[in-house]
Amino acid sequence: MRLLVGISRIIVGILFIISGWIKLNDPMGFSFKLEEYFEVGVLNLPFLVPYALAIAIAVVIFEVLLGIMLLVGYKPKFTVWSLLLMIVFFTFLTFYSAYFNKVTDCGCFGDAMKLTPWESFTKDIVLLVFILVLFFGVQHIKPLFSGKLPLTITGIALLASIWFANHVLNHLPSVDFRAYKTGVSIPDGMSIPEDAPKPKYDYHWKFIVDGNEKIITTGGDYPVVDGEFISVETVELEKGYEPPIHDFSIEMEGEDFTEDLMKEEKLLMVVSYDLSKASDQGFKNIKSITDKAISKGYTVIGMTASIDKSQDFVKHYKLGFEFFFTDQTTLKTIVRSNPGIVKVQKGVITQKLHFNDAEDLILD
Template sequence: MKYTVHISRFIVGVLFVISGGIKINDPMGFSFKLEEYFGADVLNLPFLAPYALGIAVFLVVVEVLLGVMLLVGYKPKFTVWSLLLMIVFFTFLTFYSAYFNKVTDCGCFGDAIKLTPWESFGKDMVLLLLILLLFAGRRYITPLMSERTGMFVMAAALLGCVFFAHHVLNHLPVIDFRPYKVGANITKGMIVPEDAPKPLYEYSWKFETDGEEKIVKTEGDYPEVDGDFIGVDTREIREGYVPPIHDFTIEKDGEDHTVEMLEEDKLVMVIAYNMGKSDEEGFPAVKEATDRAIAAGYKVIGMSASGEARTTAVREKYDLDFDFYFTDETTLKTIIRSNPGMVRLHRGTVVQKLHYNDAGELETD
């Protein structure tokens, strides 16, 4: 039992530190995932949505701290109880999400490692088993240092987490795991290879035969059945290849300008996914940077999911010398974790991404 506890302690502690560390690198992204869970069609807790970012930061800091506490053996009883309560909650959440197909990615490891809902549930079940072993053998979890030293270690870990979270929220994630990271080509990211796996569907054909309902399942072909056709239900049983970038468009007045924009040698995109939620103190800096970019020969466009009335109001208020185009809100949230934020491209390749706090660093040479 003693050696089992030591192995479980190492695995659980490392996983919690890694999982929390990945999410603390991008707490904004985790907050978007929490907003999905708080939605009316999932947990129906919309009143928590405005606090999603604060909850996200709190959860990821606690996740990292519990992992460190377990590894160093600081307050083992409190640590194991906290781990157990947390994993029970997240196991319920991932099961609910998987069973009812509500949230397709739990966000357990941010954008670094994508897990299906059932994979997430399986991962949490393994962790639950390991934590139950820790709970049963918690007397074997011995401190690796004195109480005083452990206190200093935990204080340092807490300060480090808070400082890092503050930094990435006021700039951008230190490591970008998304398909729009610097160096990525958006056009290439949308390509579907010719030999890519195709989706596979199961069709349940309903017929009335001799007064009874009969169901015949096929993978597409209409079955030869003696009877009256009632209807058909379709279910995807195998997902096809989905390119890393599959929902990127640049539209204006009903026209798609994606191709022409991605062919520009010098393009700056100002992204404000939702004008109602934008940090308006960022627009003066964006104004100065984009004026400089336009003078240097760059084409500058705005990208938002907000309506024309709202984008026009922002343009006039801050005297922005560029037009706004429409793009899906989720896509814009994925591109950059700043509202507003700036992305500089060369022929579809991302060469620079900036939080509005760093707008002055826009390179225009």
Template sequence: MRILVSISRILVGVLFIISGLIKLNDPLGFSYKLQEYFSVDVLNIPFLEPYALIISVLVVVFEVVLGVFLIIGYKPKFTVWSLLGMIVFFTFLTFYSAYFDKVKDCGCFGDALKLTPWESFTKDVILLILILILFIGSKHIKPVFSSLQTTILALLSFIFSFWLGYHVLMHLPVIDFRAYKIGNNILEGMSTPENAPKPIVEYYWKFKVNGEEKIITTDGSYPDVDGDYVDVDSKVIDEGYKPPVVDFSIENSEGDNLTEQFLSEDNLIIVVSYSLEHIEKSGAEKLKAMSDEAIKKGYKVIGLTASGEETKQQIKKTYGLNFDFYLCDEKALKTVVRSNPGILELDRGTVKQKVHWNDIDELKL
């Protein structure tokens, strides 16, 4: 049991720390995933959606801290009970998501590693078994260092976790795992290679043959059967290749798609605000000076938002902005940059710079 506890202690502790740090690197992204879980279509607890960000920060900080506690042997009973409570809840959540096909990606490892709902559930079941071993053999979890050293390390893990969460919210994620990171080309990210794997879909045709129902499976072609057609269902067996950039487009108020036109510009500044209704006032106040300087130096400046025309005109008038806002999907804009507003510099579709509105002065024009 001592050996099993030691192995489980290392595996669970390291996994909780890694998983927590990845999400703590992008708590805003994890809060979007929590909002998806809280929505009417999933858990039907929409009253928690406004608190998704604070919940995401507290959950991931607790996740990192518990991993550290387990490794160093700080307060083993509290740690093991907390780990058990968390994994039971997350196992339920991933099973519910997988069984009812509600959320396609659990967000366990943020954008760094995408897991299917069933993969997430399997991971949680394995963790549950390991944590049950720790629960049964908790007496074998001993502190690695002296009492004072262990307490100091535990306190430092709290301080570091909260500092990291605050830092990335006030700036941008330390590591960008998304398709819009600096150096990536958005146009290339939207394209599908010629030899890319195609989706595999099975079709289940229901016929009535000699008074009995019969189901025939094909790849989509109509089956050659002597009977009366009743119904057809389909199931995606393999989704095939999915481009890393999806739902990104630039449209004007008339619905014209201007994506390729703007992504072919040599020097383009894009101001991203997924919702102008919720734009940070301090950030909006910095946009005029930045855009005036950019235009003076030969840049094309545009804005991207999911807000309506009336709101766009109101924001332009309120802050004296001299560039136009175009339409883009809200979810895509939340993925582009974790800031409202956020600023990108593009050169023929390649992301050259990306800054939080707090760091707008660091934008090099």
């Protein structure tokens, strides 16, 4: 039992630290995932949406601390009970998402590792087994260090986690795991290879034949049936290839300008997924730097999903550029800042900045 506890202690501790750190690197992204869970039709907790970011930060810091406390052996009973309650809740959440197909990615490892709902549920079941070993063998969890050193390590980890969360929120994630990272070509990321796997479907055709209901399944072709067609149901058997960048478009009044803008030698995109939630100081910072960019020959555009508010923003901040429409989820993915700055050269992202770092923009 002592050996099983030791192995479980290492596995659970390391996994909780890694999972927590990845989400702590991008708490804004984890908060977006929590908002999905809180929505009506999922957990039906819309009143928690305004607090999603605070909850996200608290959860991931606690996750990191539990991993560290387990490894150093600080307060083992409290640690193991907390781990058990957390994994039971997460297991319920991932099962609910998988069974009812509510949230397609749990966000367990942020954008670093995408897991399907059933993969997430399986991962939580395995972790639950390890944590149960710890629960029933908690007496074998001994501190690695004597005296107050385990408490000191935990305290340092707490302060470091708070500092790191504050840092990435006021700048950008230290490590960018998303498809729009610096150096990526947006057009290349949107392309689909010729030999890419195609999706596979079953088509269940419903007919009335001789007064009886009959269902005929094909791979897509309309069946030759001497009867009255009623309906058809499509079931996806296998997903096809999905490019890392999808749902990316830059539109204005129904016209798509994506292709032309991706050819620009000097393009600056000001990204704000929701103008009503954008930082006032952020747009003041961006006003200054975009004016400089325009004077140096840059094509500057705004990108937002709340296009109806854009004209008021342009007038209020006296911006020298207009806004285009882009899908909100896409904008949230591009940059974790509202507003944020993305510099693009012929479709390749060359620099991304939080509005707090607007003055660091390199204008060639």
